[in-house]
Amino acid sequence: MxxxxxxxxxxxxxVQIKNVCTATLRTALNHNVxxxxxxxxxxxxxxxxxxxxxxxxxxxxxWMDSRHATVIGRENISEGEFVVLxxxxxxxxxxxxxxxxxxNHENTLQQxxxxxxxxxxxxxxxxxxxxxxxxxxQFIKFLSETAQYKNAEASESTSNKMSDEKLIxxxxxxxx
Numbered sequence: 001m002x003x004x005x006x007x008x009x010x011x012x013x014x015v016q017i018k019n020v021c022t023a024t025l026r027t028a029l030n031h032n033v034x035x036x037x038x039x040x041x042x043x044x045x046x047x048x049x050x051x052x053x054x055x056x057x058x059x060x061x062x063w064m065d066s067r068h069a070t071v072i073g074r075e076n077i078s079e080g081e082f083v084v085l086x087x088x089x090x091x092x093x094x095x096x097x098x099x100x101x102x103x104n105h106e107n108t109l110q111q112x113x114x115x116x117x118x119x120x121x122x123x124x125x126x127x128x129x130x131x132x133x134x135x136x137x138q139f140i141k142f143l144s145e146t147a148q149y150k151n152a153e154a155s156e157s158t159s160n161k162m163s164d165e166k167l168i169x170x171x172x173x174x175x176x
Contacts, residue, residue: 058074058126059127060128060171062129063167064129064130066090068090070164071086071087085120090113092106128156128175132158
């Protein structure tokens with residue numbers, strides 16, 4: 001909650017700075033006054049960029065293994081508390097005597113699994129993927145190869161299965 005309040009305050013500061021700059025420029029143009037460009041200190045520029053970047057980011061967290069995924073996101077897309085957005089399961093391929101056919105079927109099911117997870121997350125800006133095995137790496141690779149998600153900032157970690165409450169806490173801690 002504190003972080004959300006801080007982001008709201010930073011967003012308000014950003015809007016105020018933008019409004020002051022716009023008003024100053026309009027006044028100067030209306031009165032035929034030339035403005036002398038000034039260079040802001042690096043710290044202020046960084047602060048303003050951080051405000052702009054942090055406000056409104058669409059952040060998601062996913063716990064996954066090769067068969068199950070739990071998707072966490074904010075209640076109101078870019079603000080609010082983190083909540084469970086959904087669960088996705090991958091039943092896996094049935095046994096097949098032809099190894100090549102079974103492998104192709106598993107790959108197809110994995111792509112379907114990844115698409116179902118991604119469908120729960122619209123306009124991802126930042127995502128943290130955690131879980132067991134190497135499914136996280138494969139999912140991040142899938143996202144980077146998908147046009148809609150290729151610019152998302154992705155990070156990963158390894159963790160054991162946890163309750164929804166613990167996962168929400170984990171994701172919120174990662175982004176705060």
